[in-house]
Amino acid sequence: MSHARITLDRDFTIADVPARLFGSFVEHMGRCVYTGIYEPGHPEADDQGYRKDVMALAKELGATVVRYPGGNFVSGYNWEDGVGPRQDRPVRIDGAWHTIETNAFGLHEFVEWARRADMEVMEAINLGTRGVDEARALVEYANHPSGTYWSDLRRKNAAAMGTSEEPFGIKLWCLGNELDGPWQIGHKTAEEYGRLAQETAKAMKLVDPAIELVAVGSSNRRMPTFGSWEHTVLTHAYEEVDYISMHAYYQEHDGDAASFLAEAVDMDGFIEGVIATVDAVKAAGKHSKQIDISFDEWNVWYQEGLDTEDQPDQVAKGWNTHPRLIEDxxxxxxAVVVGTLMHSLLRHGDRVRIANQAQLVNVIAPIRSEEGGPAWRQTIFWPFARIAELATGEIMRLAVQADQVHTERYGDVDVVDAASTYDAEAGTVSLFVANRGLEEPAEVSLDLRGLAAKSILRAEVLRIPEGGDRHAANDLQTPEAVGLVPLDGIRLEESTEGAGVHLSLPALSWSVVQLKVG
Known part of the structure; x- marks a missing residue:
């Protein structure tokens, strides 16, 4: 039996909960777009070919902002290919994923999908093979009202589609993708990218001064240029951009579940390292504005999905349209790891103001769908959905005292990982808590300072199902094998400060508790 004590003090807050922290990502990769969010002819397709079953799950997931169209895809993408009459759009090869892109789905289709899904669009531009002129043209096409070449072309194309001719009003823009990576089409040095980002940002903001821009940071913490890349890029572009990006993916290696369950320790360190670099550039350059973080790609993934029997290597199989790629x-x-990664993002919500789980459907995704068939929730759907729903108000600065579990990669770490929010207007506290212990349950006491628990509004747990093991998952045959169930081991407890809460957490579990407080 493990033990932990969590103390929450009403006066110890981190920041307001950023609405954009619960973002997702749609890339032209595999079946994310085609047979994912878009499948004309499907029984659930609407008048524009969007799958209503997938959209319903996307709304339930609670994603607030969605990044598009990539990802590696964007570094070789001509945005003009995806606008205008479909019959006139060119078919292209996509070098990033070695596939054929039909361009049947493009900017108008995505903006309309996002509008129907109640999500803000985060648009990425191609700074791999293209540059300043194409970027400013895209901003004019998307955001300028009318009376110019590009804005009038948008209105003409929208009218032909039967959608609104009004400006798209896209506020968030990514200045390329992972351009520090040698795998990227148009890979650049930090100096090359920093100057290009600076000049592109200037040109884009001359078209629309209200937009917010994300400069490309390191593709991951293990890049040989990590730290120096951010420093060089921001030395050039600090005044022109608003965010620096972060990307991180995690997976279990060689059955080392204990280290895998502690990956939020790595995410914490990664975030704090980038913040230190950003603030060093700010100080050295005597800047007054603050650059924040857009963690616009993160998730658990298993890259060998590219080479499994049902997802063969793309180069070996030739050029195909929307093949299965990384359908983990x-x-x-x-799911427990994803919950703790979201805890890390919340804990750093004062500086991580945008985050996008990659991707939304089919490709390393919380939602799966089959062509002509159903859609369903994966296990990782649940922590995201509940945190997106219940993390409101202010992020609390928790004090956690917990027993330790040993890991090969991170040494001794807390067996219990937690994050919390307090909504003063609603009078609620939401606690998100994981038990990393593979075998032992955890007894957890939540002490509230300056607040008292009046009642338990919700208590749910994601755990190993009866008769299952830690590898239990949802699939086409058993789409509801794993989900949230009531957390039985919870009770209010009186203390000198008022009522606190005691939790009994099953081994290897992620839980959410919402309290009415006064």
Missing amino acids: KYSVTD
Whole structure:
């Protein structure tokens, strides 16, 4: 039996909960777009070919902002290919994923999909093979009202589609993608990218001064240029951009579940390292504005999905349209890790103001769908959905005292990982808590300072199902094998400060508790 004590003090807050922290990502990769969010002719397709079953799950997921169209895809993408009459759009090869892109789905289709899904669009531009002129043209096409070449072309194309001719009003823009990576089309040095980002940002903001821009940061913490890349890029572009990006993916290696369950320790360190670099550039350059973080790609993934029997290597199989790529099946273990990664993002919500789980459907995704068939929730759907729903108000600065579990990669870490929010207007506290212990349950006491628990509004747990193991997952045959169930081991307890809460957490579990407080 493990033990932990969590103390929450009403006066110890981190920041307001950023609405954009609960973002997702749609890339022209595999079946994310085609047979994912878009499948004309499907029984659930609407008048524009969007799958209503997938959209319903996307709304339930609670994603607030969605990044598009990539990802690696964007570094070789001509945005003009995806606008205008479909019959006139060119068919292209996509070098990033070695596939054929039909361009049947493009900017107008995505903006309309996002509008129907109640999500803000975060648009990425191609700074791999293209540059300043194409970027400013795209901003004019998307956001300028009318009376110019590009804005009038948008209105003409929208009218032909039967959608609104009004400006798209896209506020968030990514200045390319992972251009520090040698795998990227148009890979650049930090100096090359920093100057290009600076000049592109200037040109884009001359078209629309209200937009917010994200500069490309390191593709991951293990890049040989990590730290120096951010420093060089921001030395050039600090005044022109508003965010620096972060990307991180995690997976279990060689059955080392204990280290995998502690990956939020790595995310914490990664975030704090980038913040330190950003603030060093701010100080050295005597800047007054603050650059924040857009963690616009994160998730658990298993890249070998590219080479499994049902997802063969793309180069070997030739050029195909929307093949299966990285359609990972997620387990209970993966869901607990995703929950803790979201805790890390919340804990740093004062500086991580945007985050996008990659991707939304089919490709390393919380939602799966089959062509002509149903859609369903993966295990990782649940922590995201509940945190997106219940994390409101202010992020609390928790004090956690917990027993330790040993890991090969991170040494001794807390067996219990937690994050919390307090909504003064609603009078609620939401606690998100994981038990990393693979075998032992955890007894957890939540002490409230300056607040008292009046009642338990919700208590749910994601755990290993009866008769299952930590690899239990949802799939086409058993789409509801793993989900949230009532957390039985919870009770209010009186203390000198008022009523607190005692939790009994099953081994390897992620839980959410919402309290009415006064």
